[in-house]
Amino acid sequence: MPKRVGLEYINNPQFTNIDAMENLIEQLVTVTINGKEIKAPPSLSTIQALWYAGYPRVQSVGCLEGVCGSCRILVRRAESTEVTMALGCQTLLEEGMEVNFLVFPTPTHHTYNLEEIPNSWEVQTEFHRIFPEAVNCRSCNGCNKSCPKDIQVKEGVALASKGKFQEAGELFVECVMCNFCMTACPEYISPNHVGLFSRRVTAYFHTRPSNLINRLEVMRKGELKIEIDQD
Amino acid sequence: MSITYQEALNNYQPLERREPAVETLSTEELLQQYHPDHYKDAATTLQVGPNRGDQCHHQLADMLQADARIDEADLAGARTRQTDVLVIGGGGAGCAAALVAAKAGARVTLATKLRLGDSNTVMAEGGIQASVEKDDTPQAHYQDTLKAGHFHADKELVASMASDAPEVIRWLIQQGMQFDLDKFGDIMLRRAGGTTADRIAYYRDYTGLEMMRVLRESVKNSNIEVLDYSPAVELMSNQSGRCAGAVISNLKECTFELIKANAVIIATGGIGRMHLNDFPTSNHFGATGDGLVLAYRLGAKMLDLDSFQYHPTGLAHPHHLAGSLITEGIRSAGTYLLNSEGNRFVDELKTRDHVSSAILKECTEGRGIQVGDQATGVWLDTPGLELRNPGLIAQKFPKLVQLGKKCDIDLTTTPLLVYPTLHYQNGGVQIDKNGLSTVPGLYCVGEVSGGIHGRNRIMGNALLDIICFGRRAGAHAAECNRRPGHKKISIEHLSSLRRNLTMAKMPMEQKGPMLFPECAKFEDDSDYDGLHKNRNRKISTT
Ligand SMILES: Cc1cc2nc3c(=O)[nH]c(=O)nc-3n(C[C@H](O)[C@H](O)[C@H](O)COP(=O)(O)OP(=O)(O)OC[C@H]3O[C@@H](n4cnc5c(N)ncnc54)[C@H](O)[C@@H]3O)c2cc1C
Ligand code: SF4
Ligand code: SF4
Ligand code: FES
Numbered sequence: 001m002p003k004r005v006g007l008e009y010i011n012n013p014q015f016t017n018i019d020a021m022e023n024l025i026e027q028l029v030t031v032t033i034n035g036k037e038i039k040a041p042p043s044l045s046t047i048q049a050l051w052y053a054g055y056p057r058v059q060s061v062g063c064l065e066g067v068c069g070s071c072r073i074l075v076r077r078a079e080s081t082e083v084t085m086a087l088g089c090q091t092l093l094e095e096g097m098e099v100n101f102l103v104f105p106t107p108t109h110h111t112y113n114l115e116e117i118p119n120s121w122e123v124q125t126e127f128h129r130i131f132p133e134a135v136n137c138r139s140c141n142g143c144n145k146s147c148p149k150d151i152q153v154k155e156g157v158a159l160a161s162k163g164k165f166q167e168a169g170e171l172f173v174e175c176v177m178c179n180f181c182m183t184a185c186p187e188y189i190s191p192n193h194v195g196l197f198s199r200r201v202t203a204y205f206h207t208r209p210s211n212l213i214n215r216l217e218v219m220r221k222g223e224l225k226i227e228i229d230q231d
Numbered sequence: 232m233s234i235t236y237q238e239a240l241n242n243y244q245p246l247e248r249r250e251p252a253v254e255t256l257s258t259e260e261l262l263q264q265y266h267p268d269h270y271k272d273a274a275t276t277l278q279v280g281p282n283r284g285d286q287c288h289h290q291l292a293d294m295l296q297a298d299a300r301i302d303e304a305d306l307a308g309a310r311t312r313q314t315d316v317l318v319i320g321g322g323g324a325g326c327a328a329a330l331v332a333a334k335a336g337a338r339v340t341l342a343t344k345l346r347l348g349d350s351n352t353v354m355a356e357g358g359i360q361a362s363v364e365k366d367d368t369p370q371a372h373y374q375d376t377l378k379a380g381h382f383h384a385d386k387e388l389v390a391s392m393a394s395d396a397p398e399v400i401r402w403l404i405q406q407g408m409q410f411d412l413d414k415f416g417d418i419m420l421r422r423a424g425g426t427t428a429d430r431i432a433y434y435r436d437y438t439g440l441e442m443m444r445v446l447r448e449s450v451k452n453s454n455i456e457v458l459d460y461s462p463a464v465e466l467m468s469n470q471s472g473r474c475a476g477a478v479i480s481n482l483k484e485c486t487f488e489l490i491k492a493n494a495v496i497i498a499t500g501g502i503g504r505m506h507l508n509d510f511p512t513s514n515h516f517g518a519t520g521d522g523l524v525l526a527y528r529l530g531a532k533m534l535d536l537d538s539f540q541y542h543p544t545g546l547a548h549p550h551h552l553a554g555s556l557i558t559e560g561i562r563s564a565g566t567y568l569l570n571s572e573g574n575r576f577v578d579e580l581k582t583r584d585h586v587s588s589a590i591l592k593e594c595t596e597g598r599g600i601q602v603g604d605q606a607t608g609v610w611l612d613t614p615g616l617e618l619r620n621p622g623l624i625a626q627k628f629p630k631l632v633q634l635g636k637k638c639d640i641d642l643t644t645t646p647l648l649v650y651p652t653l654h655y656q657n658g659g660v661q662i663d664k665n666g667l668s669t670v671p672g673l674y675c676v677g678e679v680s681g682g683i684h685g686r687n688r689i690m691g692n693a694l695l696d697i698i699c700f701g702r703r704a705g706a707h708a709a710e711c712n713r714r715p716g717h718k719k720i721s722i723e724h725l726s727s728l729r730r731n732l733t734m735a736k737m738p739m740e741q742k743g744p745m746l747f748p749e750c751a752k753f754e755d756d757s758d759y760d761g762l763h764k765n766r767n768r769k770i771s772t773t
Contacts (some may be wrong), residue, residue: 043551056756058747059460059482062349063515065555066633067440070346090637092551104460104483105346111452114407169409173437174629177348177444196448200407203445207404209418215363215397226373226390 029095046073046088046099059103066090066148069178072102085146085180105179108190112197120205124163127201131194134161136187143181143191149174153181153191160198166206169199236548236648239571239600243646245614249567252575256592258585265588265595267508267541267651268686274537278735279728280527281669287536290505294520295527295536296732297743299725300464301478301487306722309478309487314340314456316708317477317492319463320522322350323439323694324677325498326446327701328666328708329455330406332496335709339455340490342479344462344499344517344746348447351500351515351678352697355439356558356630357423358431359403359698360691361396364420367428369393375426376692379582380657380685383535388683388700391664392692395699400432403698408445410434421563423690425582431691436558436630438694461488462521462746466495466529466673468724469717474529474673476720485761491720493712494672496704497522498697501656501678502539504748510653511545511554516751521744522679526660528728531668534681535658540688543568543586545652547608549638554652557611559583559690561628565619569610569646570598576609584687587651600648608650617643655693657684666704672712674704 028039033050040049047064050057062070071088078096088101112130117123128135134157143153152171159168172195181191218224256264263269268288275289279296287295316332318325321343333339341347362372372393377384400418404410410432411419420429434441450457460482467476467489476491499522503514512518527533544557562568562579568586570576570593577589590609593599599607617624624642625632635642659681666674677697684692732739747753754763 043549045551048551051750051752054752056752056758058751058753058756058759059345061516061751062345063354065354065515067437067630068346068349068353068515070349107451113452114405173435175444176440177447193448196407196444199409200445200448203404203407203409207409207412207416209363209410209412209416211363211365211417212361212397212400214365216401219369219394219397224369224394226369226394228386228390 029093031093031095031097031099033099034101040093042093044093046091046093047071049093060088060101064089067176069176072105072178072180074100074102085148087148087176087178090148108182108193109188110190110193114200114204117201123165123201123205127160127163127197130197131189133187133189134194137161137189138187140186142184142186146180146184148178148180149176151175153195156195156198157189157191160194165198166202168195169202172196172199236600236602239610240645242571243573243610245618245644247615247618249569249575249615252577254577254589258581261588261592262584265591266584267510268538270508273508278737279731281530281532282527282536285536288507288539290507291502291520291523291536293741294505294524294743294745296737297524297741298732298739299528299728300742300744301722302725303722305487306478306489309489311489311491312340313491314338315492315712316340316494316496316705317342317490318496318498319477320344320498320500320677321347321457321459322498322500322677322697323352323442323446324697324701325496326450327698328496328498328674328676328705330446330449330453331702331705332709333453333455335706337709337712340458340492341450341455342458342461342463342477342490345460347450347457347459348443349515349517350443351518352439352694353443354513354515354556355442355694356436356556357560357690358421358433358438359400359694360423360430360689361400361432361695362393362428362430363397363400363418363432364429367430369396371427372396372430376689377685379425379689380687383685385682387664388662391703392683392696392699396695399695399698399702402702403442403445406445406449408434408442421560422580423563424559424580424586425689431563433560436560436628442694463525464744464746465722465725466525467491467720467722468529470719472530473671473717475717477525478722480762482759485759487762491717493714494674494708496666496674496676496708497526497660497679498677498701499679503653505745507539507653510541510651512653513542513545513554513556514654516748519745519748520656521746522675523659524744526668526670526673526675526679529670529673529724531670531673531675532661533659534661535686538657538686539653540583540655540657541587541651542654543583543590543651544611544649546634546638546647547606547650548602548648550606552634552637553606555634556652556654557631557634557647557649558628561611561613561616561631564616564623564627566616567612568649569612571600572598582687582689590649590651594650602648606648606650608648610646611649612646613642614644614646655688657681657686657688662700664703665707666700667707674708676700676704
């Protein structure tokens, strides 16, 4: 096993004394990550565990806070045959857990440009042109089961197919675009992109704040110029 | 002596009212005595480069004056691409610059370190500043920004940013970004610490996530060529010293590649993962200050390299989440900070440097709350807020509620332990109002740039600055760089760098840019042997 780095480098360099840390921490657990057996405190995430054990980890690491969607892992828990998907930075170690990191998510085949949608009457037609598979959803629930944010993905796809874009988009507030639902979907619907499309058309066509519009209008007339030497 | 976490929790009582703090020190005295920028030995004097003689944090100075990662030998046989505008860094600033440049008709290549959108931008919570309320003006925005930065910012940059702000919000909406709206469809605004008006537009406490996923989708649906997992390791220049491209290391194929470009826009973000003064950080994994190092070597002048922002409310407990950011929005909403005696000790809405220094003062003087041997902090009194505004936390701060869950803490009944966390680089590459650095052909936008925030930034001005100057640089780079490619392109500047380092008797062991935090062990990762060949060869011949 390679030399261990101190916990000080993992997140908080204030912790300079590993032994003190270990007294503070619970029993170590044994897990297997990318085929390597690792003993580490259960309060660490799978990414931190690799670093703690001295293994390199660069790919799939991002925000470390569960919002960038980079750290995709497959997890099998002890005494279970089920493999689940999760975010590595958000998954704390459990005894006997097996973890494999996934890298380089495949991009979606759907492309669109908001500016090519002539007006809000055409959004639904355009949606079905851009995402022709959405109507084929067979409610298999694969997307919902795979989502680490517990988003009602399937319901979102159904709403979008019916042209209820604002409601659909609301379901995807916490989506981190990890692409798990996309991988899980047997119909190649790219449900997360359906969700994001729904959110984007809502803003693009319907966010018209009068306070902002007024301000822009006044400024366009040349008013409210900043005087640089006034202070 | 500080009391323990458990004791402090037992002593703690949620109260609706608490007396305001009585502060005895002026802001200036407080900063001088307690702000980490003023720690003894924090700063050193730069020995080589365009800022020779200037003060700089010593950890950053080590990187700016480090040896390069590559030399000519690495480039033999390297694949070469050609583009009009090369953008380095795929956060908010980089995506905005790329989108605008591409729209203006330029061929654009965007190279980013890891996944597109893995950035500080995606993590932003609080919101983005723009004066859109009736009783607010761009002038007030300008004034507040200058004042918060202790009148140290470049006035022209601040004025450009404050007057662009409403248009920036509109541009974001046109990309498909949502904002929280009131029942009339108006943009809702909240107030940042140290400002005179409600000026922060936001989307829940997911402003950055919403911004980043929209910009990423926009970029992916454009004709911009995206090279992900491709950190830049060096810039290239032509015979007259004009920036003419960059060398990237392709982490998928483990090879170096040359990208020739008529203009380069650096948008690599901040330095949190350098862990200055051993502070925890709120920043993402890739925030290692690479852009500063690249630009400095090519001769770009820097500003305020000894000035950093420590955000007052980083999580201090539990340890595996230490450093995680708690949005300032929660203090804007009226949450108090309390010491171990249950007293307020600072006006929570003062500027960040003031509030952080006040927290450090409490902890130094024994009124902090201690966990185990190391972590100390003060209380963020969310239960008090819940008493004053029932339901507000759950409704407006879903991300914070999530964080509470991860800590096993119910925010409505139990306070969080907080301690300042290294958050933002106030200074950076000196730019003009088009984002152009002092090196021709080289633009720097976003957190990597300096001069916009002076010596302290207010919440919401960073998200504004990255889009404002990202767009400006994208437009300018596309417009002014249509001339055909350069004759001769090289990494010649490294010869003079090495000469200067040797002459100044600087140690040459350290290599820059840093690329990844130490814990990730990039240098030892056998997956990347292809990128370490040259280093290995050098080691074996000496
Ligand atoms: C937790 C948190 C909360 C925040 N909240 C707010 C807020 O509410 N309001 C506000 O205004 N500001 C906020 N900020 C600050 C703001 O988010 C950042 O300053 C801003 O997003 C920086 O944008 P950027 O595009 O310059 O850099 P980033 O968004 O960090 O993007 C930089 C990109 O460059 C890449 N990169 C780095 N090095 C290289 C290299 N060598 N080669 C290629 N690519 C590279 C990175 O991987 C990254 O993708 C917050 C910051 C954090 C960390
Ligand atoms: S909806 Fe899909 S992409 Fe979004 S978080 Fe859930 S699984 Fe990930
Ligand atoms: S995975 Fe695809 S087919 Fe299955 S429910 Fe989700 S969207 Fe429908
Ligand atoms: S590293 Fe960003 S979600 Fe895990």
